[in-house]
Amino acid sequence: MRRLSYLIGMMLLCSLLLTGCWSSKEIEERSVYVGMAVDLANKTTAEKQLESQGGGTQVQPLITATIQIVPLKSVGRGQQQAESGSIKKYLNVSETGNSIFEIMRNYSLKRDRAVIGHHLKVFVISTELAEKIELHKLLDFLLRDNDIRPSSMVFLSRGKAMDTLESDEPDEIPAFRIRDMVRNKFRNNKIYKEVILTNLDGYFHAKQSFILQNIAAADTGEIEFTGAGIIKGSTNKWIGDLDQENLSAISWIQGDSSGGLLKTVNDRNSIITYEILSGESKIIPKVDGERLSFHVDIKTEGRLIETWDAEETASKAFFLKEAEQKFEQKLETMLQNLMKKMQTEYKVEVAGFGDRLRITHPKVWKKVKDDWDDIFSRATVSFDISLKITDYGSSTE
Amino acid sequence: MWSKVIEYFPDWKAWMQAIVMTLIALGSYRIHGRLYKWGYNQPKQDGQQQGNSHQQGDGQPQNIAQQKVDGQQQGENQQQNDGQQPSDPWQQPQSQPSPQLTGNYDADMALIKEQLGNNSDVHFRDFRISIRNSRAVLIFVEGMQNEALINRQVMQNLMDNSFVKFEGYAMHNQSQAFAAYLKDKLLPISKISEVTDLYELEQSILFGFTALLIDGLPHALLVGEPAPKVRAINEPTSEALLRGPRIGFTEVLGENTALLRQHGRGADLELKMIEVGSRIKRNLVIAYMKEIVNKELLQEVEDRIANMNMDFISESGYVEQLIEDNWLSPFQQVQNTERPDRVISALLEGRIGILLDGTPFALIVPVTFSMLLQSPEDYYERWLPGSLLRTLRFFVAFLALMIPALYISFISFHPGLIPTELAITIIETRQGVPFPSLIEVLILEVSIEILREAGIRLPKPIGPAMGIVGGLIIGDAAVQAGIVSPILVIAVAVTAISSFAIPIYSAGITLRILRFSGMLFAATLGMFGTILFFLFICSHLTKLKSFGVPYITPASPYRFNDWKDLVLRAPVTLMKRRPSMLKPQDKKRRS
Known part of the structure; x- marks a missing residue:
């Protein structure tokens, strides 16, 4: 008995010796990529040089993936602190291939510190690429990988996607800039609500059309949110763009405009501007046999924030009534423009009508969901806007 | 169909893993058990060896004098203790009774000097008593006697006979009468006692009493109380509070028990004194609320203290380590504190306090985990x-x-x-x-x-x-x-x-x-x-x-009522009952 317990004791001690630091990897020995951009293959000069010496993937390349690595490796911390005011804080590295995962692993051939995806925040796809390759192919690795968080946001870019991950401002990390810009939605409803990887997973499986925020980039390293790109559900490819005003209309329909503005001109041809303080909407689907129709009830309250009309005083009830009408007309036009684009130009539904129908009429939805985009383009949509100017700011006669 | 079932059986690797995991669990359990027992048995074996070598059974509990003490009268009790305990079992085997004082001055002095004379700090002050002109000696340990008292009340009175009156004590040449006369008339000291047992006399001298031996008397007088070196009562340094009494225990047991008594009137507080230590003895007091404490718990604490076997208990940390349940655990199972208010409130919950002479740290048992994170201030x-x-x-x-x-x-x-x-x-x-x-x-x-x-x-x-x-x-x-x-x-x-x-x-x-x-x-x-x-x-x-x-009782085993005083401290008005985990006799705190 005593011998047995000694034996067990020895075994336990041995097991202590066996367990090294199994999967321990210090954080500073890896590099974090916070942004990723995919473009249609276009090899960088560095890549071409490396390829001539036998590097790179020797297949017909399709995709160039650029990752944004932070922070930069620095030698000697004292100097780094002194210079931190002027140098870039990030590094963009490109790699070309035809499998995202292969590209990711190829970074290990190029860089000493292995890249880890836990902190991926934004994923930008160029429309050029999204037009050619189905989105679910591009995103498959991101959705499967265990490291990458499903909360990473997805964007489209009009130009080269890798340009959106550049910035000339020192100390700024472009990926964070994009992520934080989305939060400005409370100030401007021309920003589309964040679309994360999990949302996309749902869209892909439901073969649903959707839109992604578009980013435009300038050579100076500035970027702007410019409307949205439409991804057609049946093909999973990019088919066209919505401009900023269309996007604003979508926010109105979805009752998602908690901030932003409406700008129009009044009868005397001077500019008047309305600041949105609240915007609610209700989509009411009506099913009448085969005919589908929607009624959208939009209620908004806000403030007359700017008027270039020196003739009128804002405190007059008549003036406010007139302004309200003008704003309502403006909003109506915006909505109609959007409906035209959705129903006739692109024949997609990306404003959430389908979702509403699914909730209120699940049985009908089951029948129509397979070619929802087509059916929606034949549906009639009516709007009822009630806009109320609650105040005219602190300035009046 | 069977192939389908077998398909679901894991391969040998999974079985192996399961077996190894079981073995590791069982093994660590066994090793822990062995280690635990080994540590627990160690002192007991020592005790038996010691007992055998002295041909004495280890009947410690019977030898420990148990008596109630009142805090303020502790000094007197000390003397009584000495009187009641003439011999220590292993130092003085019963086959050879302790020598008594004979009354023969020279013989007695020789005996005492033989026992104590080697100690450089034991002083013998010879002088003559003026009224009988008999030889006398004061025996004391340097630094422990109350020098002013001895000089003024003993030496001065005995050496100066100018205003001594003999009436009623005419037979002063008779030793008994002279002793009575000394006590009644000559020595204005509040505490005085007679000792005849030599061994007891030695012990008392070494403890700090001043002994007076006079030619012709068959016994020695213990005249001066020991004046122990005492520190003033200070704020407890290890447990300072912003609000609450700024009083802490000191090194003197009598003062500490007095501090407990001073908390308020009420006959409920019972202090039971036990002598601990086999070579150097010390007093230890078990404090509890008679009407509240769980009797079985009290019995358990008394048993464990009686079973402590140590030549000298120098601090309450020894007591803690000798009576704790699990010596392998990193968690303390006995709480120590310098604060009398903490002890009192623990007693009122039905816990038991243990105070040891010579240390300002009192012990509280039993301990539950939440006590380690509670401060008296939570209640104040x-x-x-x-x-x-x-x-x-x-x-x-x-x-x-x-x-x-x-x-x-x-x-x-x-x-x-x-x-x-x-x-x-x-x-x-x-x-x-x-x-x-x-x-x-x-x-x-x-x-x-x-x-x-x-x-x-x-x-x-x-x-x-x-x-x-x-x-x-x-x-x-x-x-x-x-x-x-x-x-x-x-x-x-x-x-x-x-x-x-x-x-x-x-x-x-x-x-x-x-x-x-x-x-x-x-x-x-x-x-x-x-x-x-x-x-x-x-x-x-x-x-x-x-x-x-x-240890973590309100959480496991689950006692909903005690959660009132665990992470949150419920309003006092809601805490109507004492913690039920201690199973006190009197469950209600307020009616």
């Missing part, structure tokens, strides 16, 4: 601040235990769990650090522990200066030198501060020990290891008992 403040502070302390205990382990597992295993911006900062600051996180944390934690240990021993004037040098400069310099990262300095500083926020010092030490093993767990298995470590502690705590009371 109103219930909201009390609850807030107590919740904070639970949180702080968690921090003190886990921060380094969490740091290691985040840095080395789970970079994805750190918020991105912080992760980037950590990467930036750690780039120059040449060590893996475990070594990094160990460097800083060990130096903090060194600082703390050194801080206790630093001379008072330079202590704070060294603290600043150690804490600020070494920390900053270590970052500058690139040995540790600044984030870690924050983590370690928070850990160090957290462990000071725990109201019981020894509980803080427990957390310090566990913190290091937590770090090792984290370094090998990451977050999984950290959680494993936490579960280990939880399962150990669940199994631990203090005097039969489960």
Whole structure:
């Protein structure tokens, strides 16, 4: 008995010796990529040089993936602190291939510190690429990988996607800039609500059309949110763009405009501007046999924030009534423009009508969901806007 | 169909893993059991050997005088004790009775000198008593007698016969009458007693009594009380409070019991004195509330104290270690405190206090985990601040235990769990650090522990200066030198501060020990290891008992009523009952 317990004791001690630091990897020995951009293959000069010496993937390349690595490796911390005011804080590295995962692993051939995806925040796809390759192919690795968080946001870019991950401002990390810009939605409803990887997973499986925020980039390293790109559900490819005003209309329909503005001109041809303080909407689907129709009830309250009309005083009830009408007309036009684009130009539904129908009429939805985009383009949509100017700011006669 | 079923059976690897896991669990259980028993048996075996060598059974309990004492009369009781206990079983075998004083001055002196004369601090002051002109000697130990009292009340009166009246004591040449005369007329001292037993006389002298031996008297007189070296009653340094009594125990048992009595009138408080230590004896008092305490618990405590077998109990820490349930546990199963109010309120909950002579630290048994994070102030403040502070302390205990382990597992295993911006900062600051996180944390934690240990021993004037040098400069310099990262300095500083926020010092030490093993767990298995470590502690705590009371009792076993006084402290008006975990006789606190 005593011998047995000694034996067990020895075994336990041995097991202590066996367990090294199994999967321990210090954080500073890896590099974090916070942004990723995919473009249609276009090899960088560095890549071409490396390829001539036998590097790179020797297949017909399709995709160039650029990752944004932070922070930069620095030698000697004292100097780094002194210079931190002027140098870039990030590094963009490109790699070309035809499998995202292969590209990711190829970074290990190029860089000493292995890249880890836990902190991926934004994923930008160029429309050029999204037009050619189905989105679910591009995103498959991101959705499967265990490291990458499903909360990473997805964007489209009009130009080269890798340009959106550049910035000339020192100390700024472009990926964070994009992520934080989305939060400005409370100030401007021309920003589309964040679309994360999990949302996309749902869209892909439901073969649903959707839109992604578009980013435009300038050579100076500035970027702007410019409307949205439409991804057609049946093909999973990019088919066209919505401009900023269309996007604003979508926010109105979805009752998602908690901030932003409406700008129009009044009868005397001077500019008047309305600041949105609240915007609610209700989509009411009506099913009448085969005919589908929607009624959208939009209620908004806000403030007359700017008027270039020196003739009128804002405190007059008549003036406010007139302004309200003008704003309502403006909003109506915006909505109609959007409906035209959705129903006739692109024949997609990306404003959430389908979702509403699914909730209120699940049985009908089951029948129509397979070619929802087509059916929606034949549906009639009516709007009822009630806009109320609650105040005219602190300035009046 | 069978092939389908067999398909679902795991292959031999899975079986092997299962068997190994079972063996490890069983093995560690067995080893723990063995180790536990080994430590528990050790003192008992010693006791038997000792008993055999002296041809004495270890009938310790019978030999221990048990008597009630009143705090204020402790000195007198001391004398009675000496009187009632003529011999110590192993020092004075009963076959050879202790020699008695004969009354023959020279013979007695020779005997005493033979026993005590080798001690340089025992003084013999010879003089002559004027009224009988007989020889007399004062025997005392240097520094322990009350010198002024002896000089004025004894020496002066005996040597000066100018105003002595003999009436009624005419037969003063008879020794008995003379003794009575001495006591009644000559020696104006409140405490005086006669001793005939030589052994007892020696002990009393060595304890600090002054003995007066007079030619012709068959007994010695103990005239002076020992004047022990006493410290003033101070605020307890290890358990300072903002609100609450600023009184702490001292080294004198009599004063400590008096402090307990002084808390208020009421005959409920019972103090039971037991003599402990086999070579050097000391008094120990078991304090409890007669009407509240659970009788079985009291019996258990008395038994364990009676079974202590130690030549000398120098501090209550010895008592704690000799009566605790599990010597392998890092958690204390006996609480020590310097605060009389803490003891009293524990007694009122049905717990038992143990006070030892010579130490300001009283013990409270049984202990439950929540007591380690409670401070008397929780009850003195109103219930909201009390609850807030107590919740904070639970949180702080968690921090003190886990921060380094969490740091290691985040840095080395789970970079994805750190918020991105912080992760980037950590990467930036750690780039120059040449060590893996475990070594990094160990460097800083060990130096903090060194600082703390050194801080206790630093001379008072330079202590704070060294603290600043150690804490600020070494920390900053270590970052500058690139040995540790600044984030870690924050983590370690928070850990160090957290462990000071725990109201019981020894509980803080427990957390310090566990913190290091937590770090090792984290370094090998990451977050999984950290959680494993936490579960280990939880399962150990669940199994631990203090005097039969489960250690984390309101939580497990679950007692809903006692939750009122666990993490939150319910309003006093709601706490109508005493904690039911102690099964007190009187359950109600307020009706």
